[in-house]
Every structure is written in C-alpha cells, then in structure tokens.
Amino acid sequence: MVNMVNTDPRILRLILFILCSAGHVLCVEEFGKVGGNVTLKPLVTGKPESILWKFNNDKVVEFEDERERWFQFKGVLDNNTGVLTLKELKKGNSGPYEAEILIKGNLVNTKFTLQVMDAVGVPTISCKVADDEKITLTCSVDSSVGPVKTTWSGPDGPHEGKTVIVSKDTKNESVYFCTASNKVSKESAPEFTLKDCYSPGPDSVVPIVIGVLVAVAVVLILGILAVVYREKIKTYLPVSSR
Structure with missing residues (x-):
C-alpha cells in the first residue's frame, strides 16, 4: 500500500485524474482537517443491497447481508444511503477512496480523493518603514500547513497576497486586518493600526x-x-x- 501521509497535493490530484480517467465513474475531491471529521457522499438513489468502501484498494468498511464490518479507520456508515463519515482524521487518511454500492442488482462506483491537512494558525502582522517612508505590511503564518491564502482589508480596500504596501500619505490611525485560510480553516490576525509601525520595537x-x-x-x-x-x-x- 502506498504511504499517503506526506504526499504532495499535486500528486493526489494527479492520482484522482488517473483514477477518474480509468473508467466511467463519478470522482470527487474532498478536504478534511486533522482531528476533525469528513463525510463522503456517493451519489446514489435507492436503498443499498450491499456497500463496500475501500482505501488504496484495501477495505475500510463493508455492509452485506445486514451485517456491518470495519477493517480500518474510525467512522460511521449509513447503511441506508452508503454515506461514510470518517472521524478523528489523521494525515494517514489522505488518499483515494472508492465506494462500491449495489442497488437493484446494479453496482455503482464512486471514487474520491481525500486530502487531510492542518488548520491554519492565527497570523501575525509586521511592518517595515522604507527610506521613502512607504510602509510594507506583512502577514505571516505557519507555512507547514500547506498552501495558504492571505487577504487584507483596510482603508485602501481588499487586497490579496502576503504583503501590502501603504502610501506615506495614509493616516496613522488607519486600521488593517489580515486573514489566512486554506481548504479547511480560516483565521484572522488582531487588528493592526498603522501608528504601531512607529512604536519602539x-x-x-x-x-x-x-x-x-x-x-x-x-x-x-x-x-x-x-x-x-x-x-x-x-x-x-x-x-x-x-
């Protein structure tokens, strides 16, 4: 079995593309937070006669002859819909999943790729005053959580990116906010007043x-x-x- 703990997100997307291209099946990409839960919902109608969920081609849970058996992971299986909820997620839960659901004699396959990542931490704002008195504000956050999107709000309007350059004509009482987010979480830094750039460091x-x-x-x-x-x-x- 392939170790998916530290797999690059781009590789996971490539795996999803290959799996979806291999057959006429529904493919879905999902994201989960470390320590949280995620629900995988196969698009099927009708009451399942049997259900099999697999991870990396290894069984996760099986429902057959009114009997449910778990083989790995923690979760809940809805026997009436085939919906699988995985609990207490770890990065080892990342990877390809497949649901095989038998309804009225027809086997329906749904493939998922799950990526489990850390939640973003609370970002911090720092500033640097240049010789021309222009101010550069920087929104910093732990980069180990993977791709993070940073956005700003302030008197100059919304801005996307890690840094924002403030004109020297901007009032010192101006307030700026920085928000960091990824696929599973969002956090905001405490408000930052421009005059704090001139406070003794x-x-x-x-x-x-x-x-x-x-x-x-x-x-x-x-x-x-x-x-x-x-x-x-x-x-x-x-x-x-x-």
Whole structure:
C-alpha cells in the first residue's frame, strides 16, 4: 500500500485524474482537517443491497447481508444511503477512496480523493518603514500547513497576497486586518493600526533599558560614596562640648 501521509497535493490530484480517467465513474475531491471529521457522499438513489468502501484498494468498511464490518479507520456508515463519515482524521487518511454500492442488482462506483491537512494558525502582522517612508505590511503564518491564502482589508480596500504596501500619505490611525485560510480553516490576525509601525520595537527598547539601569547604578554608587565620605570626615571633626 502506498504511504499517503506526506504526499504532495499535486500528486493526489494527479492520482484522482488517473483514477477518474480509468473508467466511467463519478470522482470527487474532498478536504478534511486533522482531528476533525469528513463525510463522503456517493451519489446514489435507492436503498443499498450491499456497500463496500475501500482505501488504496484495501477495505475500510463493508455492509452485506445486514451485517456491518470495519477493517480500518474510525467512522460511521449509513447503511441506508452508503454515506461514510470518517472521524478523528489523521494525515494517514489522505488518499483515494472508492465506494462500491449495489442497488437493484446494479453496482455503482464512486471514487474520491481525500486530502487531510492542518488548520491554519492565527497570523501575525509586521511592518517595515522604507527610506521613502512607504510602509510594507506583512502577514505571516505557519507555512507547514500547506498552501495558504492571505487577504487584507483596510482603508485602501481588499487586497490579496502576503504583503501590502501603504502610501506615506495614509493616516496613522488607519486600521488593517489580515486573514489566512486554506481548504479547511480560516483565521484572522488582531487588528493592526498603522501608528504601531512607529512604536519602539525590541531593538530600540534594549538600549533604553540599559541606559536606565546604568543611570540607576551610577546614582547608587554615588550615594554609597557620599555616605562613606561623610563617615570618614566625622573622624577628623572636633567633638563639640556642651
């Protein structure tokens, strides 16, 4: 059996094309989220006499003579429609599926290709101010989840892409939003105000903190020296008599 865990999505689509081209069968492409559920619905009418679902030509579940048997994966089979729901999806569930359903003596085949992927994480927005004062906003998200689409909304209207360039004439109070999505999920970054680009970043805060600490240390040292000097002076001063 072919290992489909890390198969490139383009390869899965090629497999689907080859399988669908091999015979006169209905072919469907489906997507599922890791840890979630997905439902595969064969387009058949009538009550099935028997049902067989296969993954990579290996049996998944079988219904025959009013008896249901599972061979792999977790899920639910609707014996009245042939609909298969796979649960607690893992990337190992990715690959080609086939339903063979017997209705009134006719065998109906439906082929699917399932791609299981991670949900996108919450994106973050960063900015960079160029010498000409133009601002580049970047929407960053974990790329390991596969192809991710990023979109922007703001005073300049909707924009698609990882980055957006803001004119220097744009008001600092302008607010931008970034959304990242894939086939199974969508997440948005917290709103970003343009004036935040000019807020002190970590690189500029460090020297300030160091300067404050040095100043405090100098004051403490001077205070200690003053106390020591005063105590030494006392030893040389005459004791006043009453």
